Amino acid sequence: MKKLLLLIAIAGFTFGCNNSGSQSNSTDTSAASRPATTDTSSAAAKPALKDGLMTLRGGKMMVVRNNAWVALDSAVTCSNGRKVTVDGQVSKGNKTRKLEEGMMIDKDGQITDKDGKPVDTTGWD
Secondary structure (H helix, E strand, C coil), X not given: CHHHHHHHXXXXXXXXXXXXXXXXXXXXXXXXXXXXXXXXXHHHHCCCCCCCCEEEECCEEEEEXXXXXXXXXXXXXXXXXXXXXXXXXXXXXXXXXXXXXXXXXXXXXXXXXXXXXXXXXXXXX
């Protein structure tokens, strides 16, 4: 009886090892026969740009319209009252600030630095 159980266990182990080996070989050959594809996961994971987002590039303001950057053609007033000019001047009341290269401001008037961190705007509101 023990010999029969041992024989069944060995046969099962051998069959199990051979079965998984054939599966990996079939998977490997099908993967090798597929053409190489470019990795688009980073492009797909990239979030869509918000319309109205503005940044200073090359000394002029750029704004997102229809998910593409275009040059700002006239001054824009944000929803919080900040006015953004085509050369990167941001003003509200009697306070004025020149944006630095890479800084951004959204249509709500929230300013971020080139690293995406919010800029302290105390005294503006």
